[in-house]
Amino acid sequence: MNKDIAEGKWKQMKGKIQQKWGKLTDDDLDRIEGNREEFAGVMQERYGQTKEEAEQEFDRFRDSDI
Numbered sequence: 001m002n003k004d005i006a007e008g009k010w011k012q013m014k015g016k017i018q019q020k021w022g023k024l025t026d027d028d029l030d031r032i033e034g035n036r037e038e039f040a041g042v043m044q045e046r047y048g049q050t051k052e053e054a055e056q057e058f059d060r061f062r063d064s065d066i
Contacts, residue, residue, distance in 0.1 A: 021047070036055055037055075039054060040054035040055050043057065
């Protein structure tokens with residue numbers, strides 16, 4: 001899935017993301033705006049994940065049925 005599609009799905013994903021990762025704030029999600037690298041950075045800050053782990057989480061979640 002390319003970046004444009006991911007960003008387009010972002011609004012649909014935000015609520016589900018907050019359910020799954022409760023430490024992410026509205027401000028975090030506004031900053032991320034569907035950007036995989038931003039997501040990875042926030043996940044590193046909030047959950048102590050590596051960049052690779054966070055990117056894999058993003059990909060799995062993005063590609064799942066929302």
